[in-house]
Amino acid sequence: MNRDVLVIGGGIAGMQASLDLAEMGFTVHLVERLPTIGGKMAQLDKTFPTNDCAL
Amino acid sequence: MDVGRHPKIRLLAYSEVEGVEGEMGNFRIRVRKKARYVDENKCTGCGSCAEKCPTVVCDAYNVGLAKRKAIYKYFAQGIPSVYTIDAAHCRNFETGKKCGLCSRICQAGAIDYQQEDRIVELDVGAIILATGYELFDARKVPEYGYGRLPNVVTSLEFERFLSASGPTGGHVYKPSDLAVSEVLATLEKQMRTSSREIERFEKTFEMSSERFIEKFNSGELTGGHYDEWAGQYRSFLPLKEKFKRTKERAESLKTAHRLAFIQCVGSRDSRFNGHCSAFCCMHSIKEAVIAREHDPESEVHIFGMDIRAVGKNFEEYRNRAEGEAGIKFIRSRVAEVTENDSHNPVIWYEDTKARQVRSMEVDMAILAVACEPGPSARRLSELLGVPLNEFGFYATLTVPPLDTFRPGVFACGCAHGPMDIPESVAQASSAAARAASALMGARSKEQGAGSGEQDAESRKQVAGSEDHGAKAKKREAGKGE
Numbered sequence: 001m002n003r004d005v006l007v008i009g010g011g012i013a014g015m016q017a018s019l020d021l022a023e024m025g026f027t028v029h030l031v032e033r034l035p036t037i038g039g040k041m042a043q044l045d046k047t048f049p050t051n052d053c054a055l
Numbered sequence: 056m057d058v059g060r061h062p063k064i065r066l067l068a069y070s071e072v073e074g075v076e077g078e079m080g081n082f083r084i085r086v087r088k089k090a091r092y093v094d095e096n097k098c099t100g101c102g103s104c105a106e107k108c109p110t111v112v113c114d115a116y117n118v119g120l121a122k123r124k125a126i127y128k129y130f131a132q133g134i135p136s137v138y139t140i141d142a143a144h145c146r147n148f149e150t151g152k153k154c155g156l157c158s159r160i161c162q163a164g165a166i167d168y169q170q171e172d173r174i175v176e177l178d179v180g181a182i183i184l185a186t187g188y189e190l191f192d193a194r195k196v197p198e199y200g201y202g203r204l205p206n207v208v209t210s211l212e213f214e215r216f217l218s219a220s221g222p223t224g225g226h227v228y229k230p231s232d233l234a235v236s237e238v239l240a241t242l243e244k245q246m247r248t249s250s251r252e253i254e255r256f257e258k259t260f261e262m263s264s265e266r267f268i269e270k271f272n273s274g275e276l277t278g279g280h281y282d283e284w285a286g287q288y289r290s291f292l293p294l295k296e297k298f299k300r301t302k303e304r305a306e307s308l309k310t311a312h313r314l315a316f317i318q319c320v321g322s323r324d325s326r327f328n329g330h331c332s333a334f335c336c337m338h339s340i341k342e343a344v345i346a347r348e349h350d351p352e353s354e355v356h357i358f359g360m361d362i363r364a365v366g367k368n369f370e371e372y373r374n375r376a377e378g379e380a381g382i383k384f385i386r387s388r389v390a391e392v393t394e395n396d397s398h399n400p401v402i403w404y405e406d407t408k409a410r411q412v413r414s415m416e417v418d419m420a421i422l423a424v425a426c427e428p429g430p431s432a433r434r435l436s437e438l439l440g441v442p443l444n445e446f447g448f449y450a451t452l453t454v455p456p457l458d459t460f461r462p463g464v465f466a467c468g469c470a471h472g473p474m475d476i477p478e479s480v481a482q483a484s485s486a487a488a489r490a491a492s493a494l495m496g497a498r499s500k501e502q503g504a505g506s507g508e509q510d511a512e513s514r515k516q517v518a519g520s521e522d523h524g525a526k527a528k529k530r531e532a533g534k535g536e
Contacts, residue, residue, distance in 0.1 A: 001080050003494050006179040008072055008435065012476055013468025014185035015058045016483035017490075022063035024491050029177050030058065031086055032068045033431065036133030037058060039187055043116060043130075043211060045218035047476055048341040049372035 004029060011039020059134040067175065068135055071431075075182070075439050079463025079493060084177040090170040092140035093126070097165035100128065100136035104157035104166070112144045114222075118212045121222035126157050131220070140166075181463045181490040182439070184449055185483065186432055188469035191321030191328070191425035198391045199320060199422055205231040206311075206400050206419045207392055210338055213421045217345050227311045227346060229418055231398040239305050242298045249291045256284040264288050311353070311418035314346055315402050317389045318359030322425035322473075330446050333473040335423035336363045340373055342421065343382045356383045356415070358404055366475065392420055426473035439464060448472045457486045465489050 003026060007018045010032030018028045030037070046052060058064055067086055074085035108124035116123075116130045125145040126138050140147075146154040147168055158166035193201035193209055201207050206229050208216070219225040223233070253264055260267065264284075270276045271285045316339040322332040336359065343355045362384060364373040376382045387404040390412075395401055400420040405412050428447035436443050441459045444450040449466040452458045457465045467486035468479040 002082070002178045002180040004177070004179040005181045005183060005490050005494070006072075006082065006084055006177060007183045007185060009185035009187055009468070009470065010058070010066075010068065011185060011187045011468065011479075013187070013470070013479045013483040013486075014183070016480045017183050017185055017467060017487040018058055018064050019061065020484050020487035021491060022061045024487070026063065026491065026494070028064045029084075029086075029179065030064055030066050031070050031072055032066070033071055034129055035069045035091065035137070035139040036129035036135070037066065037068060038130070038133060040211075041476060042133075043118075043214060045214050045221070046341065046345055048337045049366070049368045051341070051345070 003027070006031065009039070010034075010037030012041045014039070059136075066135060069139060070175070072435065072438065073174075080180045082179045082182060082463065084179060084182075086175045086177060088173040088175050090142075090172050091137065092142065092145075092166065092168055092170045093138050094165040094167055094170075095135060095137050097163045098137045098161075099163050099165075100138065101162075102128070102138070103160050103162070104138055107156050107160045109154065109156065110144055110146055112141060117215050117222050118209070120212060120215050138165075140168075180494045181465070183483075183486050183490055184435065184439075184441070184459070184464065184466040184470050185468045185486075186429055186435060186470040188426045188473065189429040191427050193320055193422050193424050195327060196320060196324075196422075199317065199389070199420075200392045200394065200400070201422055204392065204394045204398075204400055204420075205229075205234060206394075206398055207422065208419065209422050209424045210316075210335065210342065211424070213342055213419075217342060217349065225349060227314075227349065227419070228308060229311050229398070232305075232308050235301060235305050235308070239298070239301045242294065242301055246291070246294055246298055249287060249294060252287050253284070253291060256280070256287070260284075310350060312350065313354045313417040313419075314343070314356070315400070315415065315417040315420045316343060316355070316357040316359075316423060317392070317402070317420060318357065318362075318423045319388075320422040320424050321427070323360070324425075328425050328427060328446065330473065331363065332423075332426040333363070333365075334426065334475040337366070337369055337372070337475065339421070339423045340364075340376045340382070344376050344380045347380045347382065354383075355381075356385055356417070358385050358387050358389050358402065360388055361386065366477065426469060428470070432470060441466075446472070455489060457482060457489055463490075463493055465493075 005021050005026050005028050007014050007028055007030045010030055014030060015037060018030045021028045059066060067088060069091055070086050070088045072084060073087050076083045104126045105124045108126045110125035111122045112125055113119045114121045114123040126140045128138050142148040146152045190211060199207060215221040216223050216227050217225060257264060268288055271281060318339060321327045322330060339357055343357060347353055347355055362373055364370045377384060386407050389402055389404045391403045393401045399416050399418060402415045402417060432447060439461060441461050441464055442450045449459055449470055451466055457467055459466050465486040467482040
């Protein structure tokens with residue numbers, strides 16, 4: 001029985017899931033296709049509905 | 056960001072999952088860690104390699120609006136903060152030429168052209184699919200002219216225009232005008248080379264070019280170097296004239312004032328995607344509001360069948376956009392985008408409130424492109440044995456909604472279906488909780504108490520009654536009868 005978790009995709013959803021699991025004490029392996037995590041959200045300037053900066 | 060620092064997270068960037076075996080609690084995963092040709096442990100991310108790299112490539116992060124080098128970081132604040140060599144463009148790999156500039160400049164000695172892809176084996180208990188989405192290719196809708204008309208852009212390209220750290224520094228210039236500055240740069244380069252040649256001739260023969268050309272025309276000087284000089288000088292004059300004209304045009308560059316946002320490009324369209332992409336209404340409104348903030352003089356219109364502002368405070372945001380920011384919403388479906396002589400897009404639409412077909416000239420048209428499942432969704436679905444739904448996103452149970460049809464595999468975010476950021480974050484936390492409870496449940500089952508069994512039972516039931524694909528097939532079969 002293994003208690004590690006694999007998260008595929010390092011966008012906002014993948015990062016959030018990884019952080020939550022890591023905080024719960026699980027070891028997480030986060031696999032991302034691109035050289036850098038961040039996903040589509042990193043390309044956005046601001047986000048709705050608060051117009052906060054995305055990065 | 057915290058993900059890169061967390062001691063419990065092992066980050067495998069620039070990697071792809073290649074094989075999955077086993078079952079919940081005991082998955083064996085094979086991951087290909089692609090060669091960066093840069094040692095991740097040595098690279099400090101200083102960037103002097105990219106400064107010196109001679110190869111210039113289109114930048115995917117800025118959706119092709121800017122350039123990057125063949126050794127690059129995806130974006131400045133990217134994590135891990137490590138450079139990568141793009142082997143498809145690097146001189147060393149592409150042509151086999153000896154370049155080696157980056158390895159000579161790198162003080163950390165991190166460059167390793169001999170690096171190879173590495174296979175990493177992982178043992179995990181649960182898998183979360185957060186593979187996200189791809190944007191619809193707007194070229195598939197020829198009537199909107201994307202790719203053909205320079206001033207028709209996608210919503211993500213416009214996002215990079217608005218970004219202060221983007222390629223235009225936050226100014227919304229018309230792409231057709233931006234092309235002028237590129238032409239100007241090329242002309243300047245050509246002119247510099249040409250004038251250097253001419254100067255060389257002037258020095259050698261100690262004569263000004265004007266005087267020489269007079270003599271040459273009268274037939275006093277002919278042959279060899281003189282012919283070359285004359286040719287060079289004759290091609291230089293029109294170049295100079297062209298440069299002057301282009302420079303005048305480039306200096307009178309104005310930002311785009313009249314903007315048109317066209318909704319549902321590739322979504323809610325039976326030719327492409329039947330589904331609603333969920334976030335584009337709000338995305339366009341947000342871009343419209345920011346554009347008005349940058350330039351309060353601008354006129355912004357949003358063309359759409361309806362505005363779907365579903366979410367906490369979203370409708371209020373839409374109303375503020377109309378009331379305070381002065382954005383005009385036109386209930387319509389755009390039929391076609393054409394172009395006039397000054398490269399301005401002309402929007403042809405039916406105003407469904409006025410019941411009239413109208414046209415409007417704008418400086419720039421922005422297409423709200425659909426959210427589609429990425430290519431990795433299909434690949435992973437086959438690899439993992441997780442079926443997709445009729446739209447190509449991962450099929451999930453009705454309850455619990457993030458469980459796929461394979462126990463121990465969960466889907467969240469846009470891999471699950473189109474959704475906005477707050478919802479993605481909520482789903483991600485939820486998927487994390489599901490994975491945790493599955494692992495804890497499996498453990499307690501090992502100890503004799505079976506809470507996981509219930510799950511398996513519900514999965515069977517749901518798979519029997521709620522399989523979307525099967526349902527759709529049944530419906531189609533029914534039609535036939």
